[in-house]
Amino acid sequence: MKSVTMLMASGMSTNGYAIVPIILDPHLDLEEKKNLHTLIEGYQDIYNKTTNKGSLNHLEGFFNSEIVTINELNNQVNDTQQASGSKEKFRSYINEANLAADDINNYLVQTLFSSKNLDSPLSVGFKGNPNVGTVVLGEMIEGADWFRAFKQHCEKDDRIFIISSIFGGTGASGYPLLEKKIKGSASQPAVKNAVMGAVTVLPYYGLKDPTTSGSDIDSANFYTKTKAALAYYEKTVLSDYLYYAGETSLIQVYENDEKKQDDKAHFIELVAASSLFDFLHREKPETQQFLTRAIDDAQNSLDLVSLGSGYKEIVKCVADYKLLGLLINVLQTEKFFPLIKNRGFDDNFYKDAPFQALKRFTEIYDNWYHELSTNKRAFSPLNTDNKKKMEGWVKTLSLDAKDDSYYLLKMIQASNGNKDKTHENKFRFFLQFAHDAINYYTKKILK
Amino acid sequence: MKLLSFYKWIAGSMADFTSQFKDNEVLFNQARAYWSKLEASSVIVLVIFLVLGIAMAISYYQPYNNSPGRHYKPIHWLYFLCGTFVLTFLLTWCYVHFAVPSSLNGVSMLHLKLALGNALYAAGLYFFCSWIWCQFNLPTNACRIFKF
Numbered sequence: 001m002k003s004v005t006m007l008m009a010s011g012m013s014t015n016g017y018a019i020v021p022i023i024l025d026p027h028l029d030l031e032e033k034k035n036l037h038t039l040i041e042g043y044q045d046i047y048n049k050t051t052n053k054g055s056l057n058h059l060e061g062f063f064n065s066e067i068v069t070i071n072e073l074n075n076q077v078n079d080t081q082q083a084s085g086s087k088e089k090f091r092s093y094i095n096e097a098n099l100a101a102d103d104i105n106n107y108l109v110q111t112l113f114s115s116k117n118l119d120s121p122l123s124v125g126f127k128g129n130p131n132v133g134t135v136v137l138g139e140m141i142e143g144a145d146w147f148r149a150f151k152q153h154c155e156k157d158d159r160i161f162i163i164s165s166i167f168g169g170t171g172a173s174g175y176p177l178l179e180k181k182i183k184g185s186a187s188q189p190a191v192k193n194a195v196m197g198a199v200t201v202l203p204y205y206g207l208k209d210p211t212t213s214g215s216d217i218d219s220a221n222f223y224t225k226t227k228a229a230l231a232y233y234e235k236t237v238l239s240d241y242l243y244y245a246g247e248t249s250l251i252q253v254y255e256n257d258e259k260k261q262d263d264k265a266h267f268i269e270l271v272a273a274s275s276l277f278d279f280l281h282r283e284k285p286e287t288q289q290f291l292t293r294a295i296d297d298a299q300n301s302l303d304l305v306s307l308g309s310g311y312k313e314i315v316k317c318v319a320d321y322k323l324l325g326l327l328i329n330v331l332q333t334e335k336f337f338p339l340i341k342n343r344g345f346d347d348n349f350y351k352d353a354p355f356q357a358l359k360r361f362t363e364i365y366d367n368w369y370h371e372l373s374t375n376k377r378a379f380s381p382l383n384t385d386n387k388k389k390m391e392g393w394v395k396t397l398s399l400d401a402k403d404d405s406y407y408l409l410k411m412i413q414a415s416n417g418n419k420d421k422t423h424e425n426k427f428r429f430f431l432q433f434a435h436d437a438i439n440y441y442t443k444k445i446l447k
Numbered sequence: 448m449k450l451l452s453f454y455k456w457i458a459g460s461m462a463d464f465t466s467q468f469k470d471n472e473v474l475f476n477q478a479r480a481y482w483s484k485l486e487a488s489s490v491i492v493l494v495i496f497l498v499l500g501i502a503m504a505i506s507y508y509q510p511y512n513n514s515p516g517r518h519y520k521p522i523h524w525l526y527f528l529c530g531t532f533v534l535t536f537l538l539t540w541c542y543v544h545f546a547v548p549s550s551l552n553g554v555s556m557l558h559l560k561l562a563l564g565n566a567l568y569a570a571g572l573y574f575f576c577s578w579i580w581c582q583f584n585l586p587t588n589a590c591r592i593f594k595f
Contacts, residue, residue, distance in 0.1 A: 336520045336590045405515040412519070412588040 003273030010317035061435030074149035197279035202246025243275035410437030500572025535569035
């Protein structure tokens with residue numbers, strides 16, 4: 001979802017759909033999950049400022065699509081962030097204590113679940129144990145406020161897309177369960193008949209030896225679990241489109257710290273995110289479609305050529321946003337920039353809340369791209385180091401803009417050519433002119 | 448209309464110029480004839496400053512600021528002001544030197560003074576055009592530094 005948000009901020013089109021993310025993670029204390037909520041709030045804040053809270057049409061380019069949370073739709077429903085997790089142990093959840101020692105059901109429980117499984121609190125997720133997730137999630141979904149709200153607000157022509165990993169616990173077990181619950185919503189035809197897509201992320205990173213960290217998760221089992229889950233999916237999944245994204249091997253190995261899960265942004269997450277945008281542009285298929293996305297050349301550091309032509313739009317979006325970040329920094333010190341007088345992009349504008357929100361979002365974006373470009377395998381199609389020779393901003397391609405002054409000039413020209421008198425939203429003008437300027441040069445990427 | 452009177456403040460009048468030859472009738476008549484010739488050519492001198500003053504302002508506010516390089520910064524406006532001054536000075540001096548030549552005493556200084564006066568007029572016109580451009584929102588990508 002982080003990659004989805006970043007791509008939306010970069011200008012990736014959702015084909016007119018507003019995105020309503022529902023994040024299912026029982027892991028209550030996960031920092032990454034909290035950061036994601038903050039990121040989405042940041043995006044919404046910027047989007048609302050560009051549209052005067054919906055009274056103006058969305059922009060073309062950056063932040064062009066709306067994100068609405070399920071609790072906003074439902075006004076007061078508990079967010080999944082609070083509702084889905086529980087401190088209760090799995091042992092207690094299934095009432096294992098009520099089973100007699102010689103009860104056959106007790107033997108079944110002992111066979112299916114390890115002691116560690118049984119002692120796991122549900123608030124930390126299912127830690128690579130889909131056998132636990134399968135038991136718990138079904139009830140969690142059915143009884144959750146968010147699921148009721150989702151069914152209530154899902155309307156005709158809305159679409160549903162599920163993003164999950166297949167090699168963990170929560171996602172692997174949650175996806176087929178959730179899909180089953182959705183398709184089984186007979187009383188809500190808009191839900192039952194909605195065009196549905198899903199992306200399932202295959203193993204793309206490993207974890208350090210669990211015996212040294214004391215973790216319950218062993219990445220040596222990822223492939224085994226994946227194969228088992230795929231065999232199950234093959235016969236049971238009902239999505240109109242099912243996308244697969246994965247790596248050829250577990251190139252990157254992270255710390256095995258289930259409390260932090262401080263994993264860096266990864267190229268495969270970006271690929272998985274891109275499947276949502278692909279899905280939103282496709283018609284309902286006559287038969288179920290299974291899709292995946294390849295790269296042209298398996299380099300450790302991917303650029304436009306090794307990624308292949310299928311990634312041009314993603315590269316353009318990321319290049320565009322990174323250029324926006326550059327303009328954000330440059331313009332604050334550009335004392336004679338004509339739009340200071342013409343459009344009011346003065347010191348007060350740069351100190352004002354909308355611009356500061358954009359700046360904060362951009363700092364997160366820069367960090368996200370840094371992680372992507374230094375991870376294994378690296379998504380690194382940009383060369384952002386040399387501000388004096390910006391024609392090489394996109395590796396393997398020469399842009400016509402040789403330095404930042406080209407973009408500044410195009411911003412001025414975009415402003416001079418804009419006769420829109422319907423609003424006086426400076427922040428919207430800023431993003432609009434910046435995008436026009438950037439797009440003038442970077443549209444070459446798509447050719 | 449005697450156009451050279453525009454430059455009286457720097458180049459002086461015909462009387463000022465011919466007074467140095469009052470003791471020599473031949474030179475005095477040559478000086479009067481030269482001044483008349485210069486007066487006849489003065490329309491070109493005037494055209495030089497008008498054309499350069501306006502053309503340099505148009506060039507600055509239009510094509511120059513339509514090309515990248517942060518040309519909207521005031522330092523670039525100053526470059527054009529200096530350019531207007533220097534170009535007008537050189538062109539005026541070349542014109543009067545080659546089109547209205549004379550070996551009379553003081554003509555070289557007269558040419559220099561005329562060129563300097565014309566350059567100052569051109570610079571003033573460049574400034575005036577810039578003020579018009581900024582005040583009346585004529586199309587440009589430059590910073591409207593004279594719009595207050």
